[in-house]
Amino acid sequence: MSYKDFEEYNIQVTDDVTDRYKKIIEDLGENTERDGLLKTPERAAKAMQFLTQGYHQDPVEILKSAMFKESYNEMVIVKDIELYSLCEHHILPFFGKAHIAYIPNGHIVGLSKLPRIVDVFARRLQVQERLTEQILDCINDTLKPQGVAVVIEASHMCMMMRGVQKQNSVTTTSGFRGQFEKIETRNEFLKLIGK
Ligand SMILES: [Zn+2]
Numbered sequence: 001m002s003y004k005d006f007e008e009y010n011i012q013v014t015d016d017v018t019d020r021y022k023k024i025i026e027d028l029g030e031n032t033e034r035d036g037l038l039k040t041p042e043r044a045a046k047a048m049q050f051l052t053q054g055y056h057q058d059p060v061e062i063l064k065s066a067m068f069k070e071s072y073n074e075m076v077i078v079k080d081i082e083l084y085s086l087c088e089h090h091i092l093p094f095f096g097k098a099h100i101a102y103i104p105n106g107h108i109v110g111l112s113k114l115p116r117i118v119d120v121f122a123r124r125l126q127v128q129e130r131l132t133e134q135i136l137d138c139i140n141d142t143l144k145p146q147g148v149a150v151v152i153e154a155s156h157m158c159m160m161m162r163g164v165q166k167q168n169s170v171t172t173t174s175g176f177r178g179q180f181e182k183i184e185t186r187n188e189f190l191k192l193i194g195k
Pocket residue numbers: 087088089090091092156158159
């Protein structure tokens with residue numbers, strides 16, 4: 001086998017979270033000895049560790065690992081980046097798309113690194129507004145481009161399943177630095193992502 005993808009979990013954390021999930025499921029009125037639920041606390045514990053793995057990853061390192069000297073100085077756009085995160089108020093998912101653009105200033109970054117840093121920040125307890133700012137600041141401070149723009153469009157399960165039950169509402173957040181603070185540059189970007 002030339003390639004093997006594997007998941008590794010901290011046993012102590014998994015055991016602790018598993019015990020607590022068992023208690024939560026019981027407190028909610030379920031029987032954790034029921035056949036279908038026997039392994040659920042452990043599966044949930046592992047799922048949550050996966051979904052919050054961003055706490056243990058360094059987005060600056062990820063960007064720095066693939067920065068290249070390059071004189072290209074036109075807008076670079078990666079759009080429709082799939083995004084899955086957890087709202088920190090309800091620990092329910094929010095999901096959608098991120099669109100990122102930057103204008104290089106002597107360095108470009110490997111294109112696959114932009115979705116990677118979206119994941120690093122999304123796989124934490126988040127609010128969409130902070131997620132947008134963190135991606136923006138990370139690219140701005142690390143790559144030091146002439147400008148950077150981030151737009152996130154997401155649906156929030158805490159709005160759709162509970163609360164106001166607005167099934168089709170999409171929340172849009174955006175942030176702009178440098179050249180993108182100029183209205184023409186910003187509009188060009190928004191047009192290119194279809195906004
Ligand atoms: Zn929420």
